[in-house]
Amino acid sequence: MSDPAPLVTNIFTADPSAHVFNGKIYVYPSHDRENEIEDNDEGDQYDMVDYHVLSMDSVGGKTTDHGVALKADDIPWVSKQVWAPDCAEKNGKFYFYFPARDKEGIFRIGVAESDKPEGPFKPDPDYIPGSYSIDPACFVDEDGQAYLYFGGIWGGQLQCWTTGEFKREDYDNREASGDQPAIFPRVAKMTEDMHTFDGGVQEVVINDTDGKPIHASNHDRRFFEAAWVHKYNGKYYFSYSTGDTHFLAHAIGDSPLGPFTYAGKILDPVQGWTTHHSIVEFKGKWYLFYHDTSLSDKNHLRCVKVRELVYDDEGKLKLAQPQK
Numbered sequence: 001m002s003d004p005a006p007l008v009t010n011i012f013t014a015d016p017s018a019h020v021f022n023g024k025i026y027v028y029p030s031h032d033r034e035n036e037i038e039d040n041d042e043g044d045q046y047d048m049v050d051y052h053v054l055s056m057d058s059v060g061g062k063t064t065d066h067g068v069a070l071k072a073d074d075i076p077w078v079s080k081q082v083w084a085p086d087c088a089e090k091n092g093k094f095y096f097y098f099p100a101r102d103k104e105g106i107f108r109i110g111v112a113e114s115d116k117p118e119g120p121f122k123p124d125p126d127y128i129p130g131s132y133s134i135d136p137a138c139f140v141d142e143d144g145q146a147y148l149y150f151g152g153i154w155g156g157q158l159q160c161w162t163t164g165e166f167k168r169e170d171y172d173n174r175e176a177s178g179d180q181p182a183i184f185p186r187v188a189k190m191t192e193d194m195h196t197f198d199g200g201v202q203e204v205v206i207n208d209t210d211g212k213p214i215h216a217s218n219h220d221r222r223f224f225e226a227a228w229v230h231k232y233n234g235k236y237y238f239s240y241s242t243g244d245t246h247f248l249a250h251a252i253g254d255s256p257l258g259p260f261t262y263a264g265k266i267l268d269p270v271q272g273w274t275t276h277h278s279i280v281e282f283k284g285k286w287y288l289f290y291h292d293t294s295l296s297d298k299n300h301l302r303c304v305k306v307r308e309l310v311y312d313d314e315g316k317l318k319l320a321q322p323q324k
């Protein structure tokens with residue numbers, strides 16, 4: 001199929017988290033902005049300062065930009081870089097989760113609340129206690145229990161948290177090599193009010209097809225960032241970006257806490273360094289929201305797109321139309 005068009009072109013958008021709320025698709029993206037910062041592995045060029053919410057009544061139809069839903073300037077604990085967000089609904093309220101650097105330059109995760117899916121969102125004064133790194137994704141299971149997945153290595157600092165304490169000196173160690181297990185994403189159960197972790201943070205183990213944890217050296221398969229969880233036919237699907245190899249991949253498990261078993265790539269590399277997505281069902285079809293840099297040809301000025309997904313006979317995901 002020909003390359004899909006960006007959902008919006010009035011602003012640069014990335015990291016789309018899509019959900020169906022009140023019968024419409026709402027997309028919670030990062031809002032990229034122009035700057036002169038050179039690309040580096042810390043991701044300094046992703047220097048975002050606010051969030052917009054998008055919505056649409058149908059896939060392929062008009063996309064509405066609801067304007068600014070939350071600003072970094074209004075969040076007391078944030079110093080800079082409001083990165084990839086997500087939103088969840090519980091008991092008629094909407095909870096917007098977002099990562100940002102705190103005043104010490106450490107990535108943390110905050111929460112903001114609204115009565116409406118498009119916001120505006122009122123942020124809590126401090127980050128979620130015990131939260132760290134980037135790319136929160138909130139999955140609410142059928143029993144009402146919410147789980148917050150998060151983490152990203154290198155610029156997302158997850159490699160600094162191997163002991164449970166932040167070790168700045170581990171930043172440059174990046175990740176192990178050889179057949180040691182990769183660094184895995186994290187998950188925490190959310191309390192009923194959706195504002196704090198209920199218990200501790202756990203590792204989300206992703207096993208390879210041999211049943212052993214994916215090796216750190218397997219950059220085509222190991223987790224880098226962009227966690228997303230959805231449920232299909234009673235199974236839990238954990239999807240993610242492989243970072244420096246630029247794939248979107250997925251793994252399947254029987255519990256929202258894992259372990260998950262690698263099930264293949266969903267998307268081959270697109271234009272631009274980062275790749276980050278979400279997966280959502282709408283009116284009986286499944287969709288992949290993702291981004292590329294086709295609107296700008298610059299890594300930090302991205303645009304959100306959508307493609308249809310299907311499941312094969314084994315329940316593995318693939319694009320409905322092949323990627324060109």
Ligand code: FUB
Pocket residue numbers: 014015030043046083084134135152225226274275276
């Ligand atoms: O948008 C900033 C960062 O780039 C996100 O947090 C990552 O997932 C990558 O897309």
